[in-house]
Amino acid sequence: MEKYNPQEIEKKWQKYWADYPELFEADEKPEKAKFYCLDMFPYPSGDGLHVGHVEGYTASDIYSRYQRMNGKNILHPIGWDAFGLPAENFAIKSGVQPAESTQKNIKTFTEQIKSLGLSYDWSREIDTSSPEYYKWTQWFFLFLHENGLAYRKYAKVNWCESCKTVLANEQVEDGVCERCKNEVIQKDMEQWFFKITDFAEDLIKDLDKLDWPESTKTAQKNWIGKSEGAVIKFKVQSEKLKVVGDYFLETFTTRLDTIYGCTYCVVAPEHKVLEETRNEIENIEEIDKYINQAKKKTDLQRTDLQKEKTGVEIKGMKAVNPFTKEEVPIFVADYVLSTYGTGAVMAVPAHDERDFEFAKKYNLPIKNVILPKKLLEIPRNMEDIAAGAKTELRVESECFTCDGELINSGKYSNLASEKAREEMAKWLEKNNLGGKKITYKLRDWLISRQRYWGAPIPVIYCKNCSTLELSSRVVPIPENDLPVLLPEVKDYRPKGTSPLETNPSFVNVKCPKCGGSAKRETDTMDTFVCSSWYFFRFADPGNKKEFAAKEKIKKWLPVDLYIGGKEHTVLHLLYSRFFTKALHKFGYIDFDEPFTKLRHQGIVLAEDGRKMSKSLGNVINPDEIVEKYGADVLRLYEMFMGPLEDSKAWNTKSIIGLKRFLERVWRLKSQIPADAKALAGKQNPKLNSFLHKTIKKVTEDIENLRFNTAISAMMMLVNEMEKENNIPITNYQLLITILAPFAPHIAEEIWSSLGHKNSVFLEKWPEHDIELIKDEEITIIVQINGKMRDQLKLAAGAGEEDVKKMALESGKVKKYVEGKNIRKIIFVKDRLINFVI
RNA sequence: GCCGAUGUGGUGAAACUGGCAAACACGCACGACUCAAAAUCGUGUGCCGCAAGGUUUGUGGGUUCGACUCCCACCAUCGGCACCA
Numbered sequence: 001m002e003k004y005n006p007q008e009i010e011k012k013w014q015k016y017w018a019d020y021p022e023l024f025e026a027d028e029k030p031e032k033a034k035f036y037c038l039d040m041f042p043y044p045s046g047d048g049l050h051v052g053h054v055e056g057y058t059a060s061d062i063y064s065r066y067q068r069m070n071g072k073n074i075l076h077p078i079g080w081d082a083f084g085l086p087a088e089n090f091a092i093k094s095g096v097q098p099a100e101s102t103q104k105n106i107k108t109f110t111e112q113i114k115s116l117g118l119s120y121d122w123s124r125e126i127d128t129s130s131p132e133y134y135k136w137t138q139w140f141f142l143f144l145h146e147n148g149l150a151y152r153k154y155a156k157v158n159w160c161e162s163c164k165t166v167l168a169n170e171q172v173e174d175g176v177c178e179r180c181k182n183e184v185i186q187k188d189m190e191q192w193f194f195k196i197t198d199f200a201e202d203l204i205k206d207l208d209k210l211d212w213p214e215s216t217k218t219a220q221k222n223w224i225g226k227s228e229g230a231v232i233k234f235k236v237q238s239e240k241l242k243v244v245g246d247y248f249l250e251t252f253t254t255r256l257d258t259i260y261g262c263t264y265c266v267v268a269p270e271h272k273v274l275e276e277t278r279n280e281i282e283n284i285e286e287i288d289k290y291i292n293q294a295k296k297k298t299d300l301q302r303t304d305l306q307k308e309k310t311g312v313e314i315k316g317m318k319a320v321n322p323f324t325k326e327e328v329p330i331f332v333a334d335y336v337l338s339t340y341g342t343g344a345v346m347a348v349p350a351h352d353e354r355d356f357e358f359a360k361k362y363n364l365p366i367k368n369v370i371l372p373k374k375l376l377e378i379p380r381n382m383e384d385i386a387a388g389a390k391t392e393l394r395v396e397s398e399c400f401t402c403d404g405e406l407i408n409s410g411k412y413s414n415l416a417s418e419k420a421r422e423e424m425a426k427w428l429e430k431n432n433l434g435g436k437k438i439t440y441k442l443r444d445w446l447i448s449r450q451r452y453w454g455a456p457i458p459v460i461y462c463k464n465c466s467t468l469e470l471s472s473r474v475v476p477i478p479e480n481d482l483p484v485l486l487p488e489v490k491d492y493r494p495k496g497t498s499p500l501e502t503n504p505s506f507v508n509v510k511c512p513k514c515g516g517s518a519k520r521e522t523d524t525m526d527t528f529v530c531s532s533w534y535f536f537r538f539a540d541p542g543n544k545k546e547f548a549a550k551e552k553i554k555k556w557l558p559v560d561l562y563i564g565g566k567e568h569t570v571l572h573l574l575y576s577r578f579f580t581k582a583l584h585k586f587g588y589i590d591f592d593e594p595f596t597k598l599r600h601q602g603i604v605l606a607e608d609g610r611k612m613s614k615s616l617g618n619v620i621n622p623d624e625i626v627e628k629y630g631a632d633v634l635r636l637y638e639m640f641m642g643p644l645e646d647s648k649a650w651n652t653k654s655i656i657g658l659k660r661f662l663e664r665v666w667r668l669k670s671q672i673p674a675d676a677k678a679l680a681g682k683q684n685p686k687l688n689s690f691l692h693k694t695i696k697k698v699t700e701d702i703e704n705l706r707f708n709t710a711i712s713a714m715m716m717l718v719n720e721m722e723k724e725n726n727i728p729i730t731n732y733q734l735l736i737t738i739l740a741p742f743a744p745h746i747a748e749e750i751w752s753s754l755g756h757k758n759s760v761f762l763e764k765w766p767e768h769d770i771e772l773i774k775d776e777e778i779t780i781i782v783q784i785n786g787k788m789r790d791q792l793k794l795a796a797g798a799g800e801e802d803v804k805k806m807a808l809e810s811g812k813v814k815k816y817v818e819g820k821n822i823r824k825i826i827f828v829k830d831r832l833i834n835f836v837i
Numbered sequence: 838g839c840c841g842a843u844g845u846g847g848u849g850a851a852a853c854u855g856g857c858a859a860a861c862a863c864g865c866a867c868g869a870c871u872c873a874a875a876a877u878c879g880u881g882u883g884c885c886g887c888a889a890g891g892u893u894u895g896u897g898g899g900u901u902c903g904a905c906u907c908c909c910a911c912c913a914u915c916g917g918c919a920c921c922a
Contacts, residue, residue: 215841215916222840222918229922253922266922303920340921347922353838354920441921569917640862642850646843647915654849654863660877661862700853709851712861719861781857786903788857826902832856836902 004666006630009749014114016748016759023759024068024076024119026556032073036556037064038535038595040564040572041079041126044105045086049112050612051620051638051650052565056601058635059644059705060563061118065741066702068119069765075556076119077538079126080106083134084527085163085179088453091492098453098492102129112623116631117744119761124541128530133537134455135483136547137530140579141458142476147586149195150447152474156270156339157446158299159187164494165450166191168526169443170223170571175300185298192457192523193444196578200224200440202592203577211597213645216569223570225441229254230425231434232346234265234319236273237327238280249273249319249330252341252439256428257420258348260409261369263359265319266311266331266345269294270338273330274314282316287332294334302334309335309358321346322433323410323424333358341439349399356399370417372404445575447526452492452499454524456484462511462518475513486524498522532575535559535594553589562595565603573598599705602647604638609649620650632743633659639707639742661711662746664718665739669750671727684728689772690720691731696768698738707742714739729754737763781832782807784816800827807833 017023039060042053064076080102087098087105094101106127113120126133144150158167162182166189171178196203204224207217233248251265267273269291274281281287290312294302301307311333318327335354336345349359350368359366403417412420429435448457458477465475477484487506489499500506500522511518533547539556540548558580576594584592605611606618613619625634636658642648694717701710717735721727733754740747740760751760775796780803782790790812792803804825807813817835824836 213842218841219917225918225921227921251922255922307920309920335920335922337921345922352922354922357920439921441918566916640849646850648849651849651863657862663877704853706853708849709853709861712851715861779857783856783903786856786901791857824902826856828856832903834856834902 004663004746006632006662006745007627010115010117010626010631010745013745013748014117017117017119018114020759021122023761024074025121025123026075026077027073028555029073030555032071034075034556035064035067035072035561036075036559037067037561038076038538038559038563039078040562040568041081041531041534042109043081043084043086044102044109046090046101046105047614048105048108049622050604051622051625052601052604052612054116054622054634055604055638055641055644056563056565057113057116057118058638059599059601059707060561061635062639062702062707062741063561063705065119065744065761066765069737069741069761069763071764075124075538076121077124077126077541078113078118078120078122079124079534079538080109080128081527081531081534082106082127082129083454083524083530085451085453088451088492088494091453097488099129115626116622116635119744124538126534126537126541128455128527128534129453131483131485132544134486134530136537137455137525137533138458138477138482138484139479139547140529140533141525142479142482143586144194144582145459145474145476147582149198149582150192151195152190152192154188154190155193156186157189157191158184159189160184163451164496166446166448168446168528170445170528170574171526172299175298175303183298183300191446191448193446194529194578196445196575197440197442199578199581200226200442201438202581203442203574206577206593210593210595212595213598213600216566216573216598216600219569220574223442223574226438227254227440228436228438229341230256230421230428231342231437232256232259232322232428233433234321234328234346236277236317236319236330238277238317247277249344250342250434251344251346252437253346255348255351255417255421256424257403257406257409257412257415257417258351258369259321259323259346259424260406260412261348261350261367262321262324262326262328262346263349263365263367264328264331264347266333266336266347266355266358267314268336268338268343269332269334271332271343273344274332277317280316281314283312283314286312287314290332297334309333309354309361311335311358311362313362322428322431329364331358331362339443340441351399351401353399353401367408368400369406369408370400370402370404371407372400372402445526445578447529448523449526450496450498450523451494452486452489452524454486454527455530456486456500457521457523457525458482458484459521460509460511460518461521462513462516464514464516464518465511475511475518478512481512484520498524500524528571528575531572532579535562535576550588557589558591558593559595560597562598563601564598566600600645602643602645604641605647605649607650607652612650620652625655629655629659630662630745632662632746636661636711636742640711642708644705644707658711661715661718662743664722665735666746666750668718668721668727668732668735669753671721671724672729672732673726684724684726684731685772687720687724687727687731689775690717691734692768692772695734695738695766696773699765699768702741711742714742734766736760737766778830780807780830782810782813783832783834784813785836786834789813789816796830798830800825800833803827803833807835 037060039057064074068074082102087102090101091098141150158172160167160177160182162180163177172184175184176182177184204221204226207220229252232251236247236249249265311331314330314332317330319330320327347355349355349366351370406412406415406420425436460475461473462475487503489503491502492499507520507522509518509520536548536553540552543549580594581592583589608618610616622634637655640658694713697713698710736747736750737760747760777793778796780792780794781788782792790810792806820837822835822837826834
């Protein structure tokens with residue numbers, strides 16, 4: 001028999017699959033149940049495929065191949081998330097056009113993916129940088145704009161000085177740019193936003209109905225950051241005039257119950273009160289100086305927790321606490337964020353750490369109004385109580401932020417925090433001084449980018465059609481004129497404004513509304529816009545009239561299983577959910593969540609346990625592994641490493657075990673007797689039973705994406721088969737069938753060598769035979785006080801009395817039981833008997 | 838600080854609903870084949886002990902006849918969020 005030669009047979013079968021693409025193409029016929037199994041499509045970088053890609057793609061490939069054999073109608077597509085910064089940066093460095101380098105990278109990725117034997121439906125391949133695709137990205141922009149979900153706003157935005165572009169909040173990590181790790185500063189600019197905040201509540205609420213990892217759901221919840229509190233209106237009183245009309249300062253709090261402890265208010269440096277009451281402010285110069293200093297700081301500097309808090313009192317006015325009618329000073333301080341809540345807070349130093357810190361520094365009064373539960377529980381002697389211990393607890397050196405019982409709070413005293421919040425909110429509402437309010441941390445999605453390699457934003461600005469209002473100056477490109485093609489430019493270098501500006505024939509256009517001369521928007525869209533809807537396009541990739549036909553969406557969507565990295569927890573996954581919810585709201589689709597079930601593949605670390613990186617020189621190139629061991633071995637190795645979702649370190653030494661496994665499978669063929677037909681059937685009950693148990697185990701494990709244990713079950717079967725001199729061909733064929741999704745090339749090769757004309761993937765997935773897996777003889781564990789002391793081999797189904805009798809006859813058991821009183825016997829049928837003495 | 842996850846041999850790990858801890862592999866040791874080596878096959882391999890036996894799932898406690906699994910407290914590592922009022 002010839003040796004197992006993966007390099008040879010893998011090429012052969014890859015060619016075969018390419019010649020018969022219908023094997024893995026999605027079937028449009030309606031009879032079968034559909035299954036949409038999707039990988040997060042890759043960004044085709046110049047570095048090629050990473051072993052991390054291989055892990056996720058192999059998992060989804062096994063699952064798809066299995067479901068296909070199981071009779072499901074599979075949609076398992078692949079495409080390219082091709083727009084984006086790196087291609088442009090590469091262009092700047094090398095002088096190669098981004099379009100050109102991207103196509104080259106796509107070619108490399110395609111070859112690599114094919115060399116892994118992944119069963120994609122290549123007829124549905126998409127490329128987000130192709131006009132056929134981004135036409136519809138632009139259509140989505142217009143759709144959102146038309147429905148009031150895309151708007152232009154002059155605002156403080158994140159700006160990366162190195163990438164020379166604005167960024168979304170989600171793309172700023174710890175104050176630095178997610179891409180280049182340079183510091184992000186804040187700039188005031190007019191930009192395009194998508195109104196994702198409109199869906200904040202649904203984006204939180206609907207997480208409950210998704211089969212997603214808990215950690216991902218919580219991460220999204222944290223990001224959206226819902227908090228339930230109240231708005232309180234403080235009347236602002238000028239000391240000079242004694243009235244500022246009916247001017248109110250709105251503050252947001254989650255601790256309304258502490259309102260009686262409010263000793264001052266704080267506004268953010270950007271707060272409008274500073275503009276609107278400018279004339280009343282006595283120390284306006286000092287205030288202006290502080291504001292200017294604050295504006296110079298980046299968010300990173302302003303949110304530095306280590307740093308001491310700073311602020312300036314606004315002299316000349318006071319805020320009136322609506323509950324106590326007390327007048328309290330107002331401060332401006334940059335520890336209050338302008339973008340959250342109302343940009344102003346009531347300060348309760350006794351029950352908020354930040355206010356406490358600030359109050360200590362500026363010597364402001366600290367008034368305790370909550371008796372924490374934990375202090376209530378401390379027993380006190382009668383003397384203390386007589387001396388009024390409760391009120392003695394106004395500890396001025398400590399700050400209690402937990403809930404408790406109200407004190408010094410007028411008619412609300414003695415109420416529990418929770419109850420007090422309810423009552424106080426009611427009072428505010430009744431008196432029109434505020435009331436309950438929910439706020440979210442989520443901000444609208446800034447989608448403009450001052451960069452070249454992206455989909456142009458499809459709008460025109462027309463002076464003729466202009467009014468003073470910004471939004472009406474915008475003239476959307478009519479749908480019929482899409483796509484707005486990305487023009488060629490000579491210089492891509494980011495310079496702070498879009499490189500598209502340098503192409504006059506692109507910029508200067510006729511207004512589609514009035515025909516007058518107008519200017520085109522030159523910014524491009526964030527690449528995450530392209531990837532927020534790609535899973536719809538796979539349902540109908542060639543459609544020229546719609547982003548996807550309604551009936552095709554109905555047929556394939558939503559995605560049944562989505563596999564990809566954790567890094568997209570709050571970016572791609574949140575944006576895609578937003579797009580889906582917008583489509584749903586405006587009647588395009590009848591579901592409101594895109595990905596029913598989501599799983600992440602863990603990070604594949606380098607052998608040293610660190611992250612793989614070019615600079616550390618510890619990157620494993622999958623091509624080299626394929627060349628040395630074969631794609632089947634690489635696939636098996638990555639699946640065998642451990643649970644899919646765990647991060648795990650690469651270990652080249654261990655690969656050999658999977659190679660050995662496949663070689664043994666290969667060699668087993670020689671143990672099939674020449675006269676195979678005579679042996680066919682169920683003439684080896686022991687092996688048959690083992691085989692059917694393995695089928696059951698492998699099936700269950702694939703269903704639960706536990707590929708590591710599925711492989712070990714097959715290894716055990718092979719170990720068992722090796723002991724047999726004559727392996728029935730039917731048994732061997734079943735082994736090959738269940739191995740096929742994992743190691744498709746070797747499976748096809750062996751399958752055809754057994755005389756089959758058709759691909760093994762046209763076989764039906766085997767079902768285990770319940771009769772065959774029933775054990776006739778079983779092992780019962782004999783325990784004494786819960787410790788295993790002996791084992792009994794018995795026929796299945798033995799009763800307690802028989803087992804007890806047998807167990808007590810055993811010498812090992814006698815030793816422990818003799819002369820002792822058996823107090824209790826625990827008997828679990830077919831499992832164990834435990835004597836308690 | 839808040840939220841989430843993880844912690845088991847020399848290594849990757851398994852034990853799914855509380856019932857034989859360490860399956861399956863890697864590595865290692867010894868043996869067979871060989872002039873020799875590789876490959877392959879066989880045996881052994883948590884720790885202590887010559888053995889009988891004892892002991893072991895991050896630590897400490899609890900529930901239970903019985904705990905890797907459930908509960909409480911703590912420690913460590915990783916990930917997300919974080920001056921969000």
